[in-house]
Amino acid sequence: MVYVLLELTVHTRAQYKDIVYLQNNIVESTNSSLSMFDLQEVSLVKCGSLCLLNQCCKEFLYSRHNQRCIGVHFADFQSTSAIISLAFSSFEGMLAYQKGCENGWLKFNGHCYKKSSSKATWANAKLECQKMCAYLVEIESKEESDWLATTFLDNANCKSDPFFDCTAWTGGNDLDTEGQYKWDHSNTLMSFTNWHYHEPSLGNPNQALNKDCIDMLRDGVWNDRPCSYLNSVICEKSFNKK
Numbered sequence: 001m002v003y004v005l006l007e008l009t010v011h012t013r014a015q016y017k018d019i020v021y022l023q024n025n026i027v028e029s030t031n032s033s034l035s036m037f038d039l040q041e042v043s044l045v046k047c048g049s050l051c052l053l054n055q056c057c058k059e060f061l062y063s064r065h066n067q068r069c070i071g072v073h074f075a076d077f078q079s080t081s082a083i084i085s086l087a088f089s090s091f092e093g094m095l096a097y098q099k100g101c102e103n104g105w106l107k108f109n110g111h112c113y114k115k116s117s118s119k120a121t122w123a124n125a126k127l128e129c130q131k132m133c134a135y136l137v138e139i140e141s142k143e144e145s146d147w148l149a150t151t152f153l154d155n156a157n158c159k160s161d162p163f164f165d166c167t168a169w170t171g172g173n174d175l176d177t178e179g180q181y182k183w184d185h186s187n188t189l190m191s192f193t194n195w196h197y198h199e200p201s202l203g204n205p206n207q208a209l210n211k212d213c214i215d216m217l218r219d220g221v222w223n224d225r226p227c228s229y230l231n232s233v234i235c236e237k238s239f240n241k242k
Helices: 044-052 122-130 142-153
Strands: 003-012 015-024 034-039 057-063 068-073 095-099 106-108 111-120 168-173 213-216 222-225 231-238
Touching: 034 044, 044 057, 044 068, 044 095, 106 142, 111 122, 111 142, 122 168, 122 231, 142 168, 142 213, 142 231
Parallel strands: 168 231
Antiparallel strands: 003 015, 015 095, 034 068, 057 068, 057 095, 106 111, 111 231, 168 213, 213 222
């Protein structure tokens, strides 16, 4: 397996966008079943630019032989727009260029993260992330939780009450079954938790019934609260998944 870096800078709408692609000489069939575009006689730079300008483009495939360019969609964010399904055999001789984190996104352990400047209910926060082919953050370790808090939440402008300032939604919830917390996007039960010592609210059933969504406080610990609360939004995307 050989990796080559391809770095592009694209000027659009009075802004410069930068991206680094990682070339993989092996095209994975599991990662290449959904095509956003399939073009002929396109340069390598143009192909990379087309993928860069679309947040739902996960990677692109390119053939130097016939200048064929295929943009690959995130498999778990299929839209109702035209997605071309291609047989793996049609990718023969093509190289895959995996996208890195886009402008405004920060990388940690192979995932990309972005905090929105606006606040939203949990449901609207989920939709905001989905528009970028991302999802509400799913936290898998203490290291990740601490990094998110330090990077996006804890700052000198935070007010004194840690429960109502400098907080952000995660994808965690128990909307389906009370007390059974899972991650929304992956639809998996939590294997790691980092609750505040007074949380979750299951010890007080009257309160727990209204607190089905999980947010993160400035020190990285978690709290459950009503999903209607207007909270900051942290989105996550992984280019390593299908």
